[in-house]
Amino acid sequence: MINVEKLKNESNRDYAFRVIKENIINLEIKPGIMISEQDIAEELNISRTPVHEALQELSRTKIVEILPQKGCRVSLIDMKLVNEAIFMRLTVESAVTREACRLATEKDIEALDENVILQDFYKSSDNYAKIFDLDNRFHEKFYEITDKMQCLYMVRLMNIHFDRLRELTLETGTTARIIEDHKALLAAVKAKDADAATKVLVNHLNHLYVDEKAIRKTHPDYFAD
DSSP: OOOOOTTTTOOOHHHHHHHHHHHHHHSSOOOOOEHHHHHHHHHHTHHHHHHHHHHHHHHTSSEEEEEETTTTEEEOOHHHHHHHHHHHHHHHHHHHHHHHHHOOHHHHHHHHEEEHHHHHHHHHTTTTHHHHHHHHHHHHHHHHHOOOOOOOOOOOOOHHHHHHHHHHGGTTOHHHHHHHHHHHHHHHHHOOHHHHHHHHHHHHHHHHHHHHHHHHOOGGGOOOO
């Protein structure tokens, strides 16, 4: 498990939740693996109670399973939940994107431009971790522009199922296509063309339906049938 520094004023429960969630998303904690409250508590140098609370919260999203008398297991990738996460994100983010086309300032456009330039830079060295982070930040910017950060929080909770597939998608050689989608989306926002931006976003998020087959070939043990 990759540990990260605790944020200022972050509670132990929130810290445990963030670290466990990020390790599940980046597949440091792999699908189907049993995890121990005690081991995580020792790793993070906190008590078991906040770890227990974090795992209970994660279980509500069905990304982990609490097994009576046995412990906690990271759920296998369930395409039904992935599809539901994509549906939720498409529904919310389509509306956010349309509004961003109207509200984006020059400063917002500059930030998105800089993000895409960095994506190209890290693509040249196949730095998937950086690209994944920049991808998240690119889409997060639309929520910032429209002041819909609570919507982002709700989408992120469900999006854990989608994020694991996104992480695996980067390994299938689709990075260039993802970045080109971002460039097309940015061009539509610059033109204040809400219809074009929404169309790009829908195609962008739906690409993963295609990528699932390639991922299953390399990681069949990660998926629930």
